[in-house]
Amino acid sequence: MLDINNLSVSYGKTRVVRNLSLKVNDGEIVCIVGESGCGKSTALKSVLMLDKNASITGGSIIFNEKDITKLNSAEIRNIRGLEIAMIFQNAFLSMDPTKTIGHLFYETVKAHNKKAKKIDCLKKAEELMKKLRLWETERIFTSYPFELSGGMCQRTAIAAAMMNTPKLILADEPTSALDVTAQAQVIRLLKQVKESYNTSMLIVTHNMGVVANLADKAAVMYGGSIMEIGSTNDIINSPEHPYTKALIKAVPEMNGKIPEAIEGLPPEFNDDMVGCPFAPRCSMAKDMCYKKFPEKRDLSQSHTVYCNCCSL
Amino acid sequence: MRHLGTVCKKIALSAIQTTVILIGITLITFFILHISPVNPAEIYLMGNSGNVGQISQEAIEEQEKKMGLDKPFIQQYALWLNNVVHGDLGTSMTTSKPVSEEITDHAVPTVALTAVSLLITVLISVPLGIYCAVKKDKALDNIVRIFSFLGISMPSFFISLLLLWLFALKLQMLPVIAQRSPKGIILPALVLIIQCSSKYIRQVRAVILEEMNKDYVMGAFARGISEREILFKHVLKNSAVPILTWCGTYFGIMLGGASVIETIFSWDGMGKLAVESVMRLDYYMIQGFVLWTAVIFLIVNFAVDVAGDIIDPRLKRGRM
Numbered sequence: 001m002l003d004i005n006n007l008s009v010s011y012g013k014t015r016v017v018r019n020l021s022l023k024v025n026d027g028e029i030v031c032i033v034g035e036s037g038c039g040k041s042t043a044l045k046s047v048l049m050l051d052k053n054a055s056i057t058g059g060s061i062i063f064n065e066k067d068i069t070k071l072n073s074a075e076i077r078n079i080r081g082l083e084i085a086m087i088f089q090n091a092f093l094s095m096d097p098t099k100t101i102g103h104l105f106y107e108t109v110k111a112h113n114k115k116a117k118k119i120d121c122l123k124k125a126e127e128l129m130k131k132l133r134l135w136e137t138e139r140i141f142t143s144y145p146f147e148l149s150g151g152m153c154q155r156t157a158i159a160a161a162m163m164n165t166p167k168l169i170l171a172d173e174p175t176s177a178l179d180v181t182a183q184a185q186v187i188r189l190l191k192q193v194k195e196s197y198n199t200s201m202l203i204v205t206h207n208m209g210v211v212a213n214l215a216d217k218a219a220v221m222y223g224g225s226i227m228e229i230g231s232t233n234d235i236i237n238s239p240e241h242p243y244t245k246a247l248i249k250a251v252p253e254m255n256g257k258i259p260e261a262i263e264g265l266p267p268e269f270n271d272d273m274v275g276c277p278f279a280p281r282c283s284m285a286k287d288m289c290y291k292k293f294p295e296k297r298d299l300s301q302s303h304t305v306y307c308n309c310c311s312l
Numbered sequence: 313m314r315h316l317g318t319v320c321k322k323i324a325l326s327a328i329q330t331t332v333i334l335i336g337i338t339l340i341t342f343f344i345l346h347i348s349p350v351n352p353a354e355i356y357l358m359g360n361s362g363n364v365g366q367i368s369q370e371a372i373e374e375q376e377k378k379m380g381l382d383k384p385f386i387q388q389y390a391l392w393l394n395n396v397v398h399g400d401l402g403t404s405m406t407t408s409k410p411v412s413e414e415i416t417d418h419a420v421p422t423v424a425l426t427a428v429s430l431l432i433t434v435l436i437s438v439p440l441g442i443y444c445a446v447k448k449d450k451a452l453d454n455i456v457r458i459f460s461f462l463g464i465s466m467p468s469f470f471i472s473l474l475l476l477w478l479f480a481l482k483l484q485m486l487p488v489i490a491q492r493s494p495k496g497i498i499l500p501a502l503v504l505i506i507q508c509s510s511k512y513i514r515q516v517r518a519v520i521l522e523e524m525n526k527d528y529v530m531g532a533f534a535r536g537i538s539e540r541e542i543l544f545k546h547v548l549k550n551s552a553v554p555i556l557t558w559c560g561t562y563f564g565i566m567l568g569g570a571s572v573i574e575t576i577f578s579w580d581g582m583g584k585l586a587v588e589s590v591m592r593l594d595y596y597m598i599q600g601f602v603l604w605t606a607v608i609f610l611i612v613n614f615a616v617d618v619a620g621d622i623i624d625p626r627l628k629r630g631r632m
Binding site for chain 2: 048050078079080085086088090093094096097098099100107108112144146160201282
């Protein structure tokens with residue numbers, strides 16, 4: 001359904017996404033994991049061409065047999081919110097503070113159907129919210145975004161995104177701004193959406209818990225490139241890439257063990273970067289790692305890693 | 313009834329605030345006038361004749377007594393305040409007319425000048441500011457930027473003289489001295505419009521640009537809303553309060569009387585009255601003028617506040 005091929009995205013002259021390839025199938029939840037600043041959000045936003053400062057310098061984004069990178073602005077507008085919806089890290093900030101939530105639901109429908117009436121939209125929204133087990137619809141519709149709690153706001157944003165029953169949902173760190181209980185509610189809701197509507201999702205997160213709970217497939221990103229991609233089970237239980245291993249070791253646990261931080265800092269983006277972006281922080285790095293970007297190696301049908309050193 | 317209670321509380325609070333501000337402002341002006349080295353009694357006796365040093369000391373002392381200047385400072389202020397509360401702003405020392413009459417007389421031309429200038433300023437600046445924000449760094453934005461830069465950097469007397477030279481001397485289309493004629497309003501209004509628009513266009517542009525960088529704009533784009541709708545239904549509504557606040561400021565500045573412009577064009581409004589009163593150290597007239605300016609700014613602020621409450625739900629629900 002969504003097929004990203006060799007995508008490169010730049011801010012000015014700095015290339016922050018490098019030759020990214022990723023597939024999302026029907027009804028599949030794919031997570032992109034990585035530290036802040038690894039280019040995962042940029043990659044996600046470029047699927048809807050949302051970042052005005054970013055330019056796509058190579059590759060293609062095929063959605064339903066159309067290349068999104070080649071569409072004009074009117075054609076892209078017809079996809080946004082209708083076929084592909086997006087959820088942001090901070091739902092509260094992604095809504096106009098001067099409009100009620102009810103208006104948000106109405107406008108989301110009206111953007112793609114000029115004849116839509118507000119009463120019908122609200123009725124539909126109420127049914128949808130009930131199906132997703134969100135109550136107090138009356139109060140929510142008459143509230144302004146700043147009158148809802150963060151978790152409520154995010155769950156409402158997800159419901160609003162479903163108003164046009166899109167085939168794909170893009171979510172940019174949907175749980176990162178929330179406390180733990182609200183995170184659990186959002187994860188549960190996203191699962192529910194997938195079960196009820198068979199919606200595909202591409203979720204960007206730095207939270208391994210989200211990956212473990214939600215994803216069918218996970219891609220680990222570093223320095224603008226994918227390091228390892230595989231089923232959730234492959235990534236969590238048998239990670240191969242040194243970076244994936246380090247990332248999993250860095251997850252805090254309940255037993256009081258202090259997680260291990262990854263030494264060093266994420267790379268700064270510059271164009272003479274050749275070789276593996278993780279090499280400067282990698283304990284296994286060899287000379288060749290600095291000289292050439294690692295070859296793609298398939299470990300199994302679902303599990304692929306880009307590394308010169310591991311599992312040889 | 314909780315709602316009504318909060319409204320009453322709000323009104324009471326702003327009434328107290330207003331009183332404190334007015335007393336503070338008039339007290340400060342009164343004090344500044346009091347410590348100025350010139351003796352108003354002497355000025356009064358001199359009248360317009362300018363015979364310095366020809367008035368006897370006794371005559372000055374007698375006049376001081378008449379004007380209440382021999383009393384201590386606080387007592388003078390209390391006396392003045394008491395009169396103001398009873399609707400008496402005092403008598404002008406130069407024209408011997410009541411200050412309130414002078415103000416109402418001079419307010420009319422200033423209100424006329426303000427109405428014309430502000431209306432045109434808003435009609436030019438708001439659309440042009442929005443356009444320049446949307447077409448940032450395009451040709452028209454750059455041209456407007458240059459004009460704004462010139463308008464902001466040239467002092468008003470210089471713009472006035474340029475316009476006088478061009479329209480009154482070279483083209484002989486407009487009178488040099490306005491003197492409350494309908495044709496005479498054009499040049500002073502033009503100077504005010506040039507001065508205020510130069511700033512206002514840039515301010516509107518900046519507000520819109522800041523608003524367009526906010527997350528909810530990207531959120532709206534992601535929902536498939538058209539750029540036009542985002543601009544007019546979301547960005548403009550969110551920018552309305554700061555844009556309106558600036559507008560209120562210009563309204564206050566203009567109504568307070570553009571002293572330099574009114575003096576250059578002999579436009580007989582509040583600004584000219586203020587300059588003349590200061591020159592003659594006309595105590596009560598200056599006090600009256602300060603009070604007028606303060607009241608105008610308080611009213612404008614209040615109006616902008618109320619408008620903000622109506623437009624922006626964050627303010628409305630936060631306060632009431």
